[in-house]
Amino acid sequence: MSETVKIGGKIIAGVDEAGRGPLAGPVIAAAVILDEARPIEGLADSKKLSASRREVLAVAITDRARCWALGRAEVEEIDKINILQASLLAMKRAVAGLRVIPDLVVVDGNQAPILDCHVQTIIRGDATVAEISAASILAKVARDREMTEMDKIFPGYGFSQHKGYPTELHKQAIRRIGVSAIHRLSYAPVKALLGL
Template sequence: MTQDAKVEEELSAKNLVIAGVDEVGRGSLVGPVVACAFIFHNLKTSIKVCDSKSISKIKRIRLFYEILQTNSLFSLGLASHKEIDQINILNATKLAMKRAVEGLRSKPDILLIDGSNKIKSDINQKCIIKGDSICKSIGAASIVAKVSRDSLMDKLSSLFPLYEFNTNKGYGTKKHKKLISKYGITPIHRKSFRLT
């Protein structure tokens, strides 16, 4: 077990309230970046959480519902495609994470953030590379954010059916880029991104 993998257990043993924070949609060409801040009431849960992108859609959705049944707290934060274009994807990601943390009904003692970028907050923070694979609270945040954003992209697909957002989730697949070349961009494409 790495030192970072022990951090969550050590903080929990001190009875500190831990919020795991992660985001999805950073590399998408369309729509918002979505972040989740997640607090487990009991870290000893038997649920095995992990990086949301490393598991199948079926398993991810099953885990999503299992996580929601743990009587835990979570909050989602979004930064829109317009905000991404205005302030860049890194700053928009931090903004979405900040909004997710500020939306929690209970203020945590510490934030465990996936990756290497802290956010503007008066709450203590620790960044953990690949945190979604080694910390339960970050893994749960990853899964809740991913399922929530995928659901949003499914809804956006019904508004823009030519672009198949229900399958590509807005990411720059070859087919998605061909569709952009053929039909142009939608109002929700990120204009600051290389789209073709």
């Protein structure tokens, strides 16, 4: 169960991203400042929750959080600056979108964007810190919804099923159809499948 970060009256924003591993689509980050007066039960690492549970929690987060914002980096940016830098850029954009300026930003993992406030990285923060769990859920839900929409625009790849991750179904589709406009050409598996 995730615990809310408490640091004497300071405003804490949790940040996490979704979409570092896929072969296609953007990387999307979320930043969330929770409202202690409106707690949300069941926050956890988004990867440990079912898709339907994530959807329910995403509605609760957007309804009850003090504020939240999404940030993203597009495929072209991922190919240009690499996925780590693109993830940090998406996180920075998410924090910049908050209408309340946080005193501290807590980020899942061991890499954090450079921000104009204090930043702390927390390994497995998406499973242990409520603010990061909430961000993890919003980022995952937003990206999954987008990849489901991309399935309509780029049929045949199965984006609504695997969300761009390198499943065998996805790799077979790339071999059969080639790459789409949302594939990450800098990724080694995509290069290998194209014979580059």
